[in-house]
Amino acid sequence: MSISLPVEFENQMKSQLGNVDYDLFEKAINRDSKTSIRINTDKTNEIPQSATPISWTETGFFLKERPSFTLDPSFHAGAYYVQEASSMFIEHILKSLQVPKGLFLDLSAAPGGKSTLLSSYLGKEGFLVANEVIQTRAQILKENIIKWGLGNALVSNNDPEHFEPLEGFFDLVLVDAPCSGEGMFRKDPQARNEWSPDHVTLCASRQKRIMDRAGSLVGASGYLIYSTCTFNEQENEEMIQFLTSEFAYKPVRIPLDPAWNIRETQVQTDDGTFYGYRFYPHLVEGEGFFITVMQRPDDAYTLPPGKIKDYKHPFLKEVSPKDSTSLDEELGFPLTGQYYQLNDSYFRISSEWKAYFEKLTQHLSIRYFGVEIGKKQKTDWIPSHEWALSTLPKKGFQTVDLPKEQALEFLRKNDPNLAEMPIGWVLITYENLPIGWIKNLGNRINNYYPKEWRIRLQD
Template sequence: MKVPVKEEFLKRMKELLKEEYEAFLKEYEKKPQKGLRVNTLKIDVENFKKIAPFEIEPIPWCPTGFYYEKEEKAGNHLYHVLGLYYIQEPTAMAVVEVLDPKPGEKILDVSAAPGGKTTHIASKIGDEGLIVANEIDRKRIRALEENVARMGIRNIVLLNERPERLIQAFEGYFDKIVVDAPCSGEGMFRKDPAARRIWSLNNVLSCSITQRNILRSVAPLLKRGGVLVYSTCTFSPEENEGVIKKFLEENPEFEVVESELSHFFDKGHPEWVDGPKELEKCMRLWPHKVRGEGHFIAKLKKNGEDVNVNFKRKVEKKKHQKELELFYQFADKYLDLDLEILNLQVDNNFVYHVPLDLPELKGIRIYRHGWLMGELKKNRFEPSHWLAMGLKPSQIKRVLELDKFQREKYLNGETFELDEEDGWILFTAENFPAGWGRVAKGVVKNYFPKWLRDIEVWEE
């Protein structure tokens, strides 16, 4: 095995896999599998295939997912910056495919950063429905926000809260929940040296306690008849079948259900945890059996009749009407958007479209109240990059396609001359929104975000 790992881990895997152990071990002599997922909020799969900048190969269990070669710099490409795709490990794409989100559903992603599952859900439900993306780690939630903005997701709220506190606002609220639980990361050993270094049996057991606590916290948030998908990127039975076994014992209203995708993957192993036979309906994605790093997935259904709960929220447009005047002036001049469909609210000078179906969130730590329109500053409104990426060019009154010279300047955060009337312009690249610029006396002030300027190359 070329990837150095601890002997205790290897011994455990040999005991579990028996005659398959050598095939599992040999897989670690190969390079990690790389994948990207097309953002269908911006482009459909067929059109992406026509413009794909490098060779791609379909991932069987994800209609929008593709393998690409590790040598390709997919994260450095213009299309990545424009939000046309999300780089994601191939087996991780199976989680939301198993969840099977539908337009109009209310969906919770419990441990959402950096955004792989969240952005995948959004591509499934479009603008019809609501995503609540929660991340307890304040440092990681910034990456979640950046990915959500880059992908142009509008019907979403970002929370920074402990899972057990969500019951204050969301009991019986969600149609579907995904718990991609923090784990010991054994499926990341091939590509992540840190995961190999910190692995220990104590960490495995500690993770299993955390995982059980998260599931215990979010179970009441699901409607009767709703679906909860639990996943990890690890192999240990304690964190997988063992967690589900304990959860079923504590929550008899739940059952493990078969997924339509189960034929792609191995079954769960109830015998590893002395569990019920229904644990066979869980799915194990082994790196020696599928092209990917590895995952465990359990699809759970909450049985019983749904109880209609009235989740009321105050619409506070009148309260903020005066504050919003600067936004309305901006919108009148630059946007071709039906403002009546927006539920505009102001928080700390930030203007949001807050999804109407959202309940009151009193006592809940909110990171972003919804789709961030921009910020109210002294005597003006400054639009956000998130607003730019969530709009279609047809919804902007001033749009300019950047030429090659302008694009290089813009994407590197530089100013450049432009013979245009003073004011805001949405710049596009290959007819996709790239971000805002503001013309003043023939010079463009650049509003391309600093967090996107670190890309090394902008080749086509």
């Protein structure tokens, strides 16, 4: 049984859509939503059977029915991310604008859908800061960045105000703002009970505080992307008015295929006509969503990373470029790594982003970065789970590919009982996707899957 819609919300939507479209809208949000995933093409090109493509993305697919993702080892391997279809439109924005691959910031990043999308777009050419203000959500974000495994991201746990010293530092800033959640009324009927005009006003006030900082973080010619999962103009078009009154930005218009049924909206400002894109669930096969893009002028301020002669940090220790190259050679990695030590563990980022990373660490509370490789004991390595899930090579290790039931037992952190298991460190895979390590000591086998990640659900 569906939960009725608030009267004020009905009136708002009838005003926005008209009575005929509103009836279709109301029917749509009382139907079940479709499950969609985005493939991690750096790990796999396998598309689930019966999956259908999402029109505005090359990597997103609708599933015929929602499976138990918890009981799919490929999910734990980071082969795909369960993401709402409408928000994958960001991929179309990036590709249609051919946004240069530089330093990106996802300011409100948890749980990680948009961050992993940005990470895939940047690939080996760019670097991402994925930030989340709420500590528990930052932990979920960290886990999803680790599973995605590209090693081109830093996870931080900061309030937007903490970014003040980094004005003009980023080539792209994405803010998927906390909002009143009108677009989630289908997926989460209880959200209808939490909605009120006062809550919309409160959300808009919070968004202005966030955007008052975010708007200044984009450097010359860079892009600002603002999105919400809500329909009302107060949190959408009025935010465009606010941003353009506070900061110098140029309009950006995104090409649309009319068959997508995405509604373009126009906002008149002193700096010209700006554009927003609204996804209605009676018109598209996704949830409610709004997004807008704008660009900084070419003469806007850009903050250079500078050079830190003697890098000092309370917790991180820089490994010299010469020793970093030696580590790359030893581990069989491309000779492009810059390493840092946190306690006894080694972390690796691309050396191209060394100056940017070190500047970021001076101002942000870092929760994770690059790829944690593990600990070194004399000439041997204790490899980390993060290395197992990363796309970095794992040369010199034996590999054992498990069938599904045995892979699930491994993910439950049960010690595998396998005949002829190689001695030493063994990389466990499922359908050739790494899922973790075991160590065979001869008389016993130890499962190194992280305790806090283990599956508790039974078949």
